[in-house]
Amino acid sequence: MFTQLPLIILLLPLLAFILLIFFGKRLPRQGDWLATGLMTLTLFLSLILLVVKLGTQPAETISSSFNWAIVGSQVIGFGIMIDNLAAVMLVVVTLVSTLVHYFSMGYMKDDTRYSRYFAYLGLFSFSMLGIVLTNNILLMYVFWELVGVSSYLLIGHWYEKKTASNAANKAFIVNRIGDFGMFVGIMILFLSYSTFAFEAIFESISAGQLPFGSEGWLTAAGILIFCGAIGKSAQFPLHVWLPDAMEGPTPVSALIHAATMVAAGVYLVARVFPMLTADALLVIAYIGAITALIAATIAITQFDIKKVLAYSTISQLGYMIMALGVGAYTAGFMHLVTHAAFKAGLFLGAGSVIYGMHAALHKLHNHHTDAQDIRNMGGLKSKMPLTYWTFLIFTLAISGIPLTSGFLSKDEILAGTLAFSTLNGHWLLPLTGFLVAGLTAFYMFRLLILTFHGKPANDQVYSGVSESPKVMTIPLIILAGLSLFFFYSFNPFGATSGWFYGAIERPESMVPLILQPAAYPVFYEAVSSVHTLAMILSIIIAGGGVVFALAVYHWKKVSADALAKRAGLLYTGSVNKWYFDEFYDAAFVNGTHGLMKMLRWFDENIIDGIVNGSALITKVLSRISGWIDNNVVDGLVNGTATTANKAGGLLSHVQTGKVQTYLVYVIFSFLVLFVLFL
């Protein structure tokens, strides 16, 4: 059950990929039904697995592996591990993937590379499921890179556009920087413990073995592994790739760049949680907090519907990372799950809007209006009611309004950071958390209002917009349902009593006692004591954000322009994304270009210069020996020379000279050695 079934789940999407890449174009409907059907099957199998796992062996971790390679005497095993974390994550991935498959059948209908698109979705799903199922940090790295490459292929789906291929490159390379750190971390672990398996590594650590015998290296290993998460989950300072990744088709943004792949970093941190020292966790918490804040402050001024959502994704990922950092493990992972549903929903909703806008613009032969700019929208509520109402639910959820799933998870995270600060005094973390909660509510309602409420920006366009087909709206409705509280806990004001908190427990820390974060019972007690306070604060702050957004954009009590002017530099900074791209371009991209040009020059002029110089000397020498040749050993050479002449054509004169020199050297060296030994 727990060995074959996960394998089948893993391999079905791969099968879809292989079938579509080879036969896609020849299949009826280019094989979309095949990909979607296989994915739906995978979803059902994953649901069965989750139910059986929670029903029969809720506390077990089932692991099985095989020998992949033997190097020296070291056996490297690969395998599959099912615990509750993996089982839940499986359902998240397959569910979003399935819905995105259905949605894409509408959204991508007329695409030139339709079957290729579905093939890549299969490749992505396979790789993502691999990350979820593996029992092994190396195998995770393998799938980690494979999701990276599927993401690269899908961002660059419309590769005729320079912006798309640039974005794809940027995503891959920025991720590689994070993966470099992760790879070094893996090397440290393997060198210390001679294994890649999570459980075996944890066992060795709990037995008191430290990498290179030092506590610092254990912390370093944790932080280096976390570097992988910084890349993949778009954390500061590597967050810059995700907004650009919006060049990909919108359903891809929903699946990969919102719900699943970018959450893989969070999953990674959850996986290696037992080996993280308190110091490493603190770094993680602060990185998360900084990311959440930076992204939220950028999101409030963006006008591209997908960019707003992209920055909001970064910000929410920052929340999750921060949660894990402070030890609110279950809350962090729960936010991953709830976020997957509502953020996928938001992106698919945005996709539905863009689809409608595109169709309208297309009818008008209008190619200069940006279909993704919310300033060109407005009032779409009445034209796209299903899209609107589901979008509203998602917006409420992400803003953390009670009765939604987002409220449950975000509330627990905020309580966690507050509890952490009462224990350790890092009050900046909860402060950031609450501030970002307010910002989130504000920018999401700003987005909602500008897109769906108010007066249409362009009446002609507006009149052409219509609701998207069912294959696109039904996934929205399903996701909207999943954004309500009762799927996670029957108590709308407390997640801890729900099944989710029962199933996902924070694992025990395996690091030496003095390096451990606050023990779970202590932390839990602190959380309980601040929980009510956190909840009240979060409702007030989120409500404040909503009201403020309504005041500015709906009731127009406050002028947005005046606000922007008032904010001055802060506003310019936010609009320009705090100049990260400009800074990186100037420092790293140009730096690399400069360095590569310098090295090329060095190679061509210095190193090769030396070579050519010595060649010149040899040339002179060979002239001399050539003279000796012609005059002394002419008779001997004649035969060889004619043959070489025939074969060598124009090169023969150089050739004979060389061969002769060669012989001379041979004889000479023989002589030298004989003399030496005499």
Place this chain on the structure above:
Amino acid sequence: MEFQILGIGILTWIVFIPIVGMFVVLLLPDKNRNAIRWTAAIATGIQVTLAGVIFTVFDRAKLGINDAESFQFIEKYSWITVEAVPWVGRIEINYFLGIDGLSVLMIILTAIISFIGVISSWNIEKMVKGYFALYLLLVTGMMGVFVALDFFLFFIFWEVMLLPMYFLIGLWGGPRREYAAIKFFLYTFVGGILMLLTMLALYFSVAYTDPVTGQSVHTFNILHMMNPANYVEGGLLSGVDTTWRYVAWMALFINFAIKIPLFPFHTWLPDAHVEAPTPISVILAGILLKLGTYGLLRVNFPIFPDGTIYFMYFMAILGMISIIYGAFCAMAQDDFKKLIAYSSISHMGIVVLGIAALNTQGMVGGVLQMFNHGIITAVLFLAVGVLYDRTHKRGLYDFGGIANQMPRYTGLAMIGMFAALGLPGLNGFVSELFSFLGAFEAYKWITIISVTGIIITAGYILWTIQRVFLGNTPEKMGRLEDLTPREMLMFVPLIVLIVFLGVYPAPAIELMNSSLGYLVEFVTNGGN
């Protein structure tokens, strides 16, 4: 192990079947081009078959390295014997062939790449007869180096490669072929002299007592050179950790480093590649470069364990520099072929870093990387060749939108590109992984710096993909035809290997694991 066909050992067959082919080619009339091509294809095809036999029969547990008994498919005949030369005693040069876990993968690689190279040579129209004759001679030379266990024989095969390579570049190459050919020749020639001198010094320092006659015999037998007991009293290279031994190590190292090519001995490579015709680039990068690292492992490491240990940091640092420097230079190129040439320097740097670690993982990673790089870089050069055949262009900025024009080609070439980038699931990753893991155990910081190479590599590979395959086709390029069946035939086997060994490398690792483990032990114990 005895394994003979018609009374002749399988290694002799695999080495000399191309020579047989060469004679057939020479006898065929000039005009009968297809017969000439088919002869070459059959000769190299037989090699592939024999390599397959060797792969199947090869005993994975036997160690080889310094122990004549555990080499496999041994053939040993007395070749040149001069009785009682004054002062030196008897001179003995043997025809001594045999393989162990170190060479077996290289044999397979040579067979495969040579065969693919023939397919890729099918559209050579200039002096077909001469071309294939030289080509087959070259193949014999390369194969010979991998099986020779007598230094003199090793040297002969080494030099046999030189001339055909020189002519193949010099006659069938691009516009600056003369310059490139001479440069190649000079570099290799300098290396050859260094090797010759060291070989002779070794010869006079090593003597073993003939068990039958009791006579002291100087020998070129590489295995005898590995035994400290065989060094004569007062010989130039006798003793341990002497200056002369370091000098000899360095002389050999420079010879091999030129072939690898290792920074700063690499500048012949980009020129040679750019000017060489596609199949010759494939051979050059796919096999010839491996002779350098193979030589280090076959000669430098076991004969001079003291020198190897003394210079291991030095090797690791050169490996690191090659990785980073090669990658940056690759990024700076605008010529597709030059880019791949520099990427070869970078990837061969990984081999050197891995073997310099002197542990089993690094060694296995390094040798596997030799094989994998051979396969991957062959795909890349073939890919450039396919475009060059159609457009007569190689500039990275000349292309664009190939993905739309030639989807099948793009798919296969992209797999090769991603393998070069070290994407997990493809073979390059596996060998890089083990090389780095091994190196990390020995050199923490050198390895960490080297690993940054994977970022730069991602940069230049993706940038290349973007410039060549993505975007829109420049209008003047016109319509391009996708891969022909012949071209498919040369790509598909290599791509299958790339994917298979990426997913499941065990069959390749098994071949060499015990031998290389033993080599490490042998070297770290100072040859005892």
